């Protein structure tokens with residue numbers, strides 16, 4: 017994996033791609049450059065058969081503080097990285113304020129929040145959810161706003177004891193995005209999802225574990241090793257079967273029983289033709305440990 021990145025680090029070892037969001041001075045706030053680099057790293061993960069598990073984590077004391085609010089402020093001034101290429105290039109229609117910070121200073125086209133989500137967030141969430149390899153969020157500290165959404169979109173969440181989640185959108189007058197409302201509903205149900213989104217209060221890791229939002233909580237110092245141990249375990253399993261299982265889990269939210277059963281038949285047909293399926297059966301019968309190759 018090419019690690020010529022500025023806002024993330026990407027390292028591959030033992031079949032595990034570890035992506036570290038790396039803007040610790042802003043608690044790894046998500047900006048234009050990070051969106052491009054994260055998309056590139058995930059695309060590479062998708063294409064590289066040697067990568068059999070992805071770990072997403074943060075540098076410093078946070079996981080990710082969500083959208084870079086400095087970048088949003090730049091939009092008020094008619095500049096910034098938001099929105100479609102078209103709207104970003106078009107000059108602001110409204111009068112400008114020197115010094116910025118006021119909504120009134122921006123033309124409406126510069127404030128293309130919907131376009132910004134479609135371009136910079138939605139493809140990342142789709143990739144995390146549809147990548148046919150397991151994705152672990154190793155939540156090392158606070159995960160706020162879309163930073164929390166990224167963690168919720170991962171398949172598994174392992175947290176440091178001091179980590180927390182803050183659905184911070186409400187504090188800046190925005191709605192949960194990057195599928196947070198959907199994933200939260202899936203993980204914890206309506207009542208808790210509504211409470212977390214409406215109030216935007218900090219949810220500590222232990223409480224997140226209690227309500228089923230995260231899979232494991234470990235001592236802060238143990239997080240890197242614990243995440244690596246889990247990733248190694250997953251990377252040694254039949255990757256194609258796990259990828260197909262991910263498809264089944266994703267479809268199950270909207271499928272009816274007949275559709276799900278039919279899709280399972282397709283998925284099982286595909287899995288049944290993999291080398292790893294054969295290896296699993298033979299290893300069982302020969303009373304030895306299976307050696308899965310991800311094929």
Ligand code: T3D
Pocket residue numbers: 041042043045046081082083084085086088098128129130132133158160161162163182184185187188190193
């Ligand atoms: O179109 C669109 O783009 C819409 C998309 C929206 C998606 C979203 O994610 S909206 C939500 C954006 N995120 C937030 O509102 C969270 C803002 N941050 C916080 O609420 C707090 O920082 C935390 C709860 C995450 C952590 O609090 P704390 O007390 O541990 O740290 P702090 O002192 O607030 O922050 C430390 C530094 O990081 C500080 O900078 P400084 O003063 O040391 O120079 C702070 O300004 C900076 N920082 C934290 N979050 C962000 C940030 N800078 C830019 N953007 C941030 N999101």
